[in-house]
Amino acid sequence: MQLDWLHVLNFKNAQEREISFQPGINCLVGPNGKGKTNLLDAIYYLCFTKSFLNTSDTQNIRLDEPFFMLEGRFRKEGNEEHIQVSFKRGQKKQVRRNKKEYEKMADHIGFLPAVMVCPQYSTIVIGGSEERRRWLDTLISQFDPLYLQNLMNYQRVLLQRNSLIKQMVESNRWDEGTLSVYDAQLAKYGQEVYQVRIQFIDEFMPVFNEFYQFITSGAEEVGLKISSQLDQGKNYAALLTENRHKDRALQYTTAGIHKDDLEFTIHRMSIKKFGSQGQQKSFLTALKLAEQHFLKGKLNTSPILMLDDVFDKLDPQRVKQLIKNISSEGFGQVFITDTGSDKLKHLFEELGIQAKFYDI
């Protein structure tokens, strides 16, 4: 799968921009603030219908303009796919595939798989549990639409249950009967989500380990595991019942898979607490490259790989290692942003890898 052509209108700081890309490695080069990252975000938008920086659609409209529009011509399994995302202030965002509008955005997720590696994602390793859940959910949703459906159902029931709790507390009419209806639904969808998460980590762990060892060329033992209130075979319904008191006091649902976390470890120690910055960076890079590789296996197509500002802070030896890796057979189309073009250019020449450079 690859992106042949990109058209951006009123998106972030770009008024209008049109670029044709090549199948292998594409380097967007230029000083900071010129919008290299925004172009990657435009590609991300076309794949995920939203920004990788998790900003609202309105925030992504160019200043004083009424709308933004993004267009991409992709090629997937020999077919040309025209994707368009447009958003006008105060209106519903529209996503079109070959001119036909999607009824549900969720139907587009996973159709054009992509993986983003960027400094902002360090929050996956060092931030709150919410960041890790978002990473996990975005990844799994791309190859398992049923997972996405269950997750969306779960979130809907959760919102309703929270509203119910609030109303019951305010009106001082606690109704266990109605609450148990929501509990049963949370348990039904939550259990499904939990099981898929566990199974995913089992499958993903060996892939991740391989990439981590490759990047660090070391012998550090890394770990990756789900940490959930449902661990050790905890019954979902029982969990919710036990926490009703707490829910009532805090006026929201305090237990369930929306509290799940991922434990990242090196030598069985939390990398968030005890890892060096270098280790955290390597961990994230390995996580992301493994993600790309894993998705490729699941989807039978190579996801687009985007590396934003990744080489700047890595030591030259690692950069070389990384470039060798991503230009090998397994990886498809790659987008790289970088501030200093010469260094990167020389490196590609030295390794005999063909890369196209674009001045942004």
Next chain:
Amino acid sequence: MYIYYLCKMEQFSSKLLEDAIQSFQGLPGVGRKTATRMVLHLLKLDKPQVEHFAQSLHKLRLEIQYCTQCHNLSDQPICNICVDQKRDASTICVVEDVRDVMAIENTHQYKGVYHVLGGKISPMDGIGPTDLFIETLTDKVNSGHVKEVILALSTTMEGETTSFYLYKKIQESAITISTIARGISFGDELEYADEVTLGRSILQRTPYENTLAK
């Protein structure tokens, strides 16, 4: 300048016109432009025609009733479905509102009666179980005259919640609780299901417990 003049005209040439436009404006899907078109159209009709139009709306609002048995819209205290001796009163199809009754009636496949809830449970929208006609349904079930209750709510999350709530309320009784098997995707409202599919599924209903399979 010319456009400015036109705008002024539209606002002040006739208070009667303005009032009528205001009345149409704000109906579902009707903006100012459409409202103006509708009102100007009415002015082209014969006076008796418009009289009939106004009368029908007036009477509708004043005289419409809710059937005391099934809560469907009706001209009499008991609607013509509930009053019909040929309908099987021991089979009750539970739906959200009158549009669902119309959709199912259009299939000409269903011979039982209805129970219109008046919505679905959604705390986010401030609608709890007590805001719906649920007690009258449990009363009917407890009366012992009911053999089967068919849950035909939409497949949205709120529809699912409401079905499950009802199921829990009446599962103790010895009646059959079924649901209509729809070949349509999650999130679809009953109203939009096509007649043939809906007609078939109302005949081939499945036990509600089957949908609870873990």
